[in-house]
Amino acid sequence: QVQLVESGGGLVQPGGSLRLSCAASGRTLSRYAMGWFRQAPGKEREFVGALFLSDSRTLYADFVKGRFTISRDSVKNTVYLQMNSLKPEDTAVYYCAADSYPMGGRRVDEYDYWGQGTQVTVSS
Secondary structure (H helix, E strand, O other), rough: EEEEEEOOOOEOOOOOEEEEEEEEOOOOOOOOEEEEEEOOOOOOEEEEEEEEEOEEEEEEEEEEEEEEEEEOOOOOOOOEEOOOOOOHHHEEEEEEEEEEEOOOOOOHHHHHEEEOOOEEEEOO
């Protein structure tokens, strides 16, 4: 079992920044993919980005390229989502997820473990 706990969400003005954290525990995740997804009210959960821990490769959705960055702290077993230049349309609940057998890394159904989510609201 893997436990994931997100933190760092909140209210931010358009153009602002937030850093989300995902603390993982329970297993060694060295070969996992760690994904970030988001879900806005009335919409399906969508891929934001992923980090493949085996080779540090990253993937991002087109709508966040250049604005969001995924990184990790191996000592703390924590993955981060740095979000800059936030827009109102980035408002959603953001979820961290872990994929024990990573392949494409973009699909919700690839991921085995999920955090509880953290709310991000971008509004003036």
